[in-house]
Amino acid sequence: DQQVKQNSPSLSVQEGRISILNCDYTNSMFDYFLWYKKYPAEGPTFLISISSIKDKNEDGRFTVFLNKSAKHLSLHIVPSQPGDSAVYFCAASGDTNAGKSTFGDGTTLTVKP
Amino acid sequence: DTAVSQTPKYLVTQMGNDKSIKCEQNLGHDTMYWYKQDSKKFLKIMFSYNNKELIINETVPNRFSPKSPDKAHLNLHINSLELGDSAVYFCASSQVGQPLRSPLHFGNGTRLTVT
Numbered sequence: 001d002q003q004v005k006q007n008s009p010s011l012s013v014q015e016g017r018i019s020i021l022n023c024d025y026t027n028s029m030f031d032y033f034l035w036y037k038k039y040p041a042e043g044p045t046f047l048i049s050i051s052s053i054k055d056k057n058e059d060g061r062f063t064v065f066l067n068k069s070a071k072h073l074s075l076h077i078v079p080s081q082p083g084d085s086a087v088y089f090c091a092a093s094g095d096t097n098a099g100k101s102t103f104g105d106g107t108t109l110t111v112k113p
Numbered sequence: 114d115t116a117v118s119q120t121p122k123y124l125v126t127q128m129g130n131d132k133s134i135k136c137e138q139n140l141g142h143d144t145m146y147w148y149k150q151d152s153k154k155f156l157k158i159m160f161s162y163n164n165k166e167l168i169i170n171e172t173v174p175n176r177f178s179p180k181s182p183d184k185a186h187l188n189l190h191i192n193s194l195e196l197g198d199s200a201v202y203f204c205a206s207s208q209v210g211q212p213l214r215s216p217l218h219f220g221n222g223t224r225l226t227v228t
Contacts, residue, residue: 032214043117043203043219044156051214089156093214100169101217103148103156 003027004092006104014112019077021107023090026071030092034101035064035075038087047088048075080111116140119204119220126194127228134189134223136204144168144209145187146217147179150201159202162187163209194227201225 004025013019021035031052036044050057050064050073057064063076077084090104119136126132138145146169147159161169162181176192191198201222208215 034216036217036219041221043205043221044217045219046216049214049216087154091217100158100161102158105153105155 002105003030004090004102004104006088006090006107008107009105010108010110012110012112013080015082016079019075019080019084019109019111021075021077021088021090021109023073023075023104024071025073025092027092027094027102028071029094030102032093033064033066033073034091034093035062036089036091036103037084038089038106044089077109080109082111082113085109085111117204117206117218117220119202119223121223122221123224123226125226125228128194128196130194131190131192132194132225133191134202134204134225136187136189136220138185138204138206138218140206140208140218142206142208142215142218143184144207145181145184146205146207147187147189148203148205148219150203150222152200156203160187160189191225194225196227199225199227 034049035047037047038044048062066073087106089106091101093101117138144163146161159173160179165181178190181187203222204220205217207217
């Protein structure tokens with residue numbers, strides 16, 4: 001029972017264009033969503049998050065959109081840069097006490113110069 | 114100055130052996146975790162400790178035993194290693210129980226290969 005899904009295993013975009021990574025979830029108890037970025041041989045690093053009381057959060061080139069009715073969130077990167085090439089994980093949490101996060105299986109983004 | 118550090122980075126061992134992975138965080142967080150990333154790249158939580166107390170145990174075989182001597186350390190001991198234990202194990206920490214949620218801070222992982 002995979003509660004968080006990233007249906008695109010990979011995405012390739014041209015430098016300067018927009019990258020859009022998608023994530024779907026099934027558990028309506030999730031109320032906090034995060035995106036992590038992972039380079040090879042390193043641990044995931046936090047990128048951006050959004051609470052369920054919002055539908056958009058922006059941080060520089062990164063914007064996360066949340067559509068609660070569709071149980072869908074997306075990460076927009078504009079403009080995309082070659083250094084953004086990495087695996088992006090979507091994660092969801094509904095547990096304020098234990099801090100448990102459920103992860104999607106990642107999307108590999110390649111930004112071509 | 115590494116925030117979450119785990120050792121060793123690589124661990125190659127034979128079936129049936131017992132091994133340990135160590136993790137330390139200097140962020141002052143009160144909660145630490147072990148996640149497993151299998152061959153399908155799926156990150157799955159195994160355990161969580163809050164101030165040395167086990168709070169999450171996600172149907173992990175009894176051969177896996179976490180130990181937290183203090184809130185800055187969380188070690189993972191694995192008995193009788195099996196081929197299926199081969200994976201990358203990530204330690205993480207966060208500050209929970211606050212109005213503003215804290216993201217996870219991960220170590221760089223330990224790649225365990227069981228032969």
